[in-house]
Every structure is written in C-alpha cells, then in structure tokens.
Amino acid sequence: QVQLVESGGGLVQAGGSLRLSCAASGRTFSRFVMGWFRQAPGKERELVAAISGTTWYADSVKGRFTISRDNANNTMYLQMNTLKPEDTAVYYCAAKRLGLDRYDYWGQGTQVTVSS
Numbered sequence: 001q002v003q004l005v006e007s008g009g010g011l012v013q014a015g016g017s018l019r020l021s022c023a024a025s026g027r028t029f030s031r032f033v034m035g036w037f038r039q040a041p042g043k044e045r046e047l048v049a050a051i052s053g054t055t056w057y058a059d060s061v062k063g064r065f066t067i068s069r070d071n072a073n074n075t076m077y078l079q080m081n082t083l084k085p086e087d088t089a090v091y092y093c094a095a096k097r098l099g100l101d102r103y104d105y106w107g108q109g110t111q112v113t114v115s116s
Helices: none
Strands: 004-007 010-013 018-024 032-039 046-051 055-057 065-070 075-080 089-097 110-115
Touching: 004 089, 018 032, 018 089, 018 110, 032 065, 032 075, 046 065, 046 075, 055 065
Parallel strands: 010 110
Antiparallel strands: 004 018, 018 075, 032 046, 032 089, 046 055, 065 075, 089 110
C-alpha cells in the first residue's frame, strides 16, 4: 500500500515556475513507477511525466518540465518552468508497480493556475 500527498501548487504568471512535490508512504517506494498526471476543466486526465529508471514526458511539456525522485526520502518532484496558461490543471501524483499498465495509487491533487 502506498499513500501519496502532493504539495507545491499555486497561482503563477505565464513564464513562471513552480515545483510540485509528492511525498509517499511505505518502504518500497523505489519499486514503483511514479507519474504526474493533470486534469484541466472539461478535459480528460492525462499523463505528463513518468519516472522509473528512465523518464518520459508528454510532448506538451517536453523541455519545460523535469521529473525527478529521491528514493531515500520517498519523494517525487515535478519542476515546471516556462509555464503557460494551458498548463492550468489539477496535478496528481500516482504510482504503479513495475510491469503493470495501471496506476493504482493516487494523491488528492494540487491546483496549478497559470495566469496570462
């Protein structure tokens, strides 16, 4: 079982930066693939970045967002630079076991609002 808690959301002007954090409980954090999803009003939830031994990014955030993790402290981060109004969404961290397709564990979400 993994419990996830996000923090770091807020209001920022276009072009600004934010860093999201995801604190995880449990002793097997390093065994999970971790991901950041987002959901904007009226849109489906989408995966924006994931990390295990390697990283993956959605095209819409590539070059602007950086995902990282600190296994010693059970924490994952999403550094978001050059933010755009279209990045406005609720951001969720999620975890899945290696080899599985579905993310089974989710945080409660943190709001990111980018003003133009």
